[in-house]
Amino acid sequence: MSEHNPELSPEIQALIEKAQNGDAEAQNELGDAYYFGEGVEQNYERAVYWFGKAAEQGEAHAQYSLGYMYRMGQYFEQNDEAAVKLYQQAAEQGHASAQYNLGVLCVRGEGITQSDTKAVKLYRKAAQQGNALAQYELGFMYARGNGIKKNDTEAVKWYRLASDQGNTRALCNLGYMYDFGRGVKQSSKEANKYYRLAAKKGNNRAQLNLAFSYFQGDGVKQSYVRTKALCERILKDPELSFEAYELVDRAGRFEKSKSISTLRELILFHLQVRKNLTMTHYTSFDVGQAILLEKSPFRLGHINAVNDPNEGKLLWQELGYEPEEGNPVFIGCFLPDSDSLNMWRFYSKNHLNDDACGCAITFNTERFFDYRLMAEQGSHTEQEEQMPSFANTGQSPQESAAFYRVVYLKDNFKLLGQGATKLQSYFKDLKKEVDKFVGKNPTPEKLQTLAWLLGPLPYLLKDANYKDEQEHRVIVTHLDYGAKEIKSEDPDFAKGTAPRLYLELHRDDHLAPIEYVTLGPKAPNKEMMAPYWRHQLASKFSAKLDIRPSRCAYK
Incomplete structure (x- = not known):
């Protein structure tokens, strides 16, 4: 298809001219325009063409974008090895999103040898550039001691930086750290504050953690009714519905007879x-x-x-x-x-x-x-392929998730x-x-x-x-x-x-x-x-x- 189209805006036409003259930055921008359908009709084939031209000239974002399309199976057949190669090229140039996504693949061992240690290094580079997803992941690695010595203070630091940018999982996990006094002074009130912030942004794990707080009366007035109400939305979440069903059931039972x-x-x-x-x-x-x-x-x-x-x-x-x-x-x-x-x-x-x-x-x-x-x-996009938020399950027996001996x-x-x-x-x-x-x-x-x-x-x-x-x-x-x-x-x-x-x-x-x-x-x-x-x-x-x-x- 020809790029020339009299119906295109002057800005797009100027961008096409620059790209055709070999301007790598313009080629990358034109690839973005075709990828997202901004100013032109969305067309992955044209996006790949212009990303490829820019990538050949070493344009980091174009390398990252091609890697992302390989990773997600967009236009190309899904190929983690090809994604890794392109992510590495962009990451070496300091591209934060490429560093973050390459870190995700290192954790999972997809297209590259599994290595938490390498992932931590990549997350740190991206996090230091302000990438909220990488800040969250780095905090998670510190909290779990994956690829680096466990350090709750460092975990809180990176969760807080990601939370300041509105990352919902970081908000949820920061709440968890306050809930259990890890890296900060224990405070159920502060924990619930962060659970609420994350829940308002649609984080179901945070909403479930908040429901646990209402069940126990931790930092809030105890309420079985509120517990059940908070679980309503989560019952439709395939990953959390099991826990939510059980908490609703548990709250209902305690409401009927706390002693039994x-x-x-x-x-x-x-x-x-x-x-x-x-x-x-x-x-x-x-x-x-x-x-x-x-x-x-x-x-x-x-x-x-x-x-x-x-x-x-x-x-x-x-x-x-x-x-x-x-x-x-x-x-x-x-x-x-x-x-x-x-x-x-x-x-x-x-x-x-x-x-x-x-x-x-x-x-x-x-x-x-x-x-x-x-x-x-x-369904999650790659930008959401993160480690899970911490669950407030220390406060719940989760009775269906256990082996019991028969008497x-x-x-x-x-x-x-x-x-x-x-x-x-x-x-x-x-x-x-x-x-x-x-x-x-x-x-x-x-x-x-x-x-x-x-x-x-x-x-x-x-x-x-x-x-x-x-x-x-x-x-x-x-x-x-x-x-x-x-x-x-x-x-x-x-x-x-x-x-x-x-x-x-x-x-x-x-x-x-x-x-x-x-x-x-x-x-x-x-x-x-x-x-x-x-x-x-x-x-x-x-x-x-x-x-x-x-x-x-x-x-």
């Missing part, structure tokens, strides 16, 4: 697993293959699909009432032991119900909960195992508070509310007949039926297949939390399954995973 809700949290805290770094899920071969090779999300099943007829009833019996169904309950079953003959028999079956034929997937407990309940993610009971509600005496006293107090709550003539509505208040507790108690399982669970109870996070499969009436309800745990890197895989004692073709899976994982995902045979002697 406090005891619930004490019991859950007592049952939460903290020492085990791994938990193992026993499953069939086809499910294991889907989790490993198909980027399949991990699924939590509906409680009604388990095989214990007393599931969820024992606590209700102790309280003296018939079980009520509250919110739907979804569970994942795990074991600290990754090669247990009992578990192979119970849970690792094939489609013919033959036991010990499947596999066991062992997860890292710290990495397990880096998931979303919705498949979609928010086994003898007759007369006698608890067995670790901490039984302490737990027995908690449940005794719980019974007293429940009696006060429901009154002498409990209504169905009151008992449904009680089911909601108890949450996952009834599903962490099992009969002593099951104690050999030593089961551990992840439980989600805070979603209502109809919530878009809940997935379903229709029944097949001809085949007699039951309907299913389940939750999916979506991860960007589905293999990240997996430590290793064990093949069951009776796994078919197990001599070849391990090398086959290793080959597939390496081919599809460039991943190496330890896949080992069971050492159990099956009899």
Whole structure:
């Protein structure tokens, strides 16, 4: 297409003439005009042409712009290596945005060898030129001790500089530093000030942190109503909706009965697993293959699909009432032991119900909960590709993001195992508070509310007949039926297949939390399954995973 067009403004025509005469600055400006559609019709092909002309003459911004287009897959096929090469050329000339974006790629190891240390150097160069994004990232690196010695005072300094330019994540993290007294004198009031500033600019993490402050009454008048109101907008955020749902649920429960809700949290805290770094899920071969090779999300099943007829009833019996169904309950079953003959028999079956034929997937407990309940993610431009804002989760148990051990009971509600005496006293107090709550003539509505208040507790108690399982669970109870996070499969009436309800745990890197895989004692073709899976994982995902045979002697 010709650049000459009588309808173009005199300014654009003058710019075209300069560019055609070899003026690198004009060529870059004309590239910008075509890229953004300012004064001319937007045209990436012409933008690339003029950026290329300017870049050949060493124009730093043009080099950066071409690198950005490679990085984002605009006009070109997406190519991180090409982006890195162009960013480096511009960064060496002191271009702040190129230095910042090259730092992002160094942190992620995309198109360049991963190096937090190199990223820190690049962020510092850009930050010293006043680049707010780089100032934020540099503060984050100091706060975490990534690529540089941890230094909260330096973190606060760079967060403050970025905050002065309106960077919302810096505002949020500066609030966090005040919240926990890191690098500054602790002040909930100051923390909330920065959370508010960030929230007003649309930062949902800051809004959620502010909601936590209202829940606890930290620096503000305690208000469950305000907590829930602040969470409303965040419920639509795919990255934070899980935490927001749980906080809304928690605030509602404390609003109904602070005493029952406090005891619930004490019991859950007592049952939460903290020492085990791994938990193992026993499953069939086809499910294991889907989790490993198909980027399949991990699924939590509906409680009604388990095989214990007393599931969820024992606590209700102790309280003296018939079980009520509250919110739907979804569970994942795990074991600290990754090669247990009992578990192979119970849970690792094939489609013919033959036991010990499947596999066991062992997860890292710290990495397990880096998931979303919705498949979609928010869309971000590269200028927003930053490390996350700090969460105010030190003030929340976030009960659905934990592994809990199941407690086994003898007759007369006698608890067995670790901490039984302490737990027995908690449940005794719980019974007293429940009696006060429901009154002498409990209504169905009151008992449904009680089911909601108890949450996952009834599903962490099992009969002593099951104690050999030593089961551990992840439980989600805070979603209502109809919530878009809940997935379903229709029944097949001809085949007699039951309907299913389940939750999916979506991860960007589905293999990240997996430590290793064990093949069951009776796994078919197990001599070849391990090398086959290793080959597939390496081919599809460039991943190496330890896949080992069971050492159990099956009899």
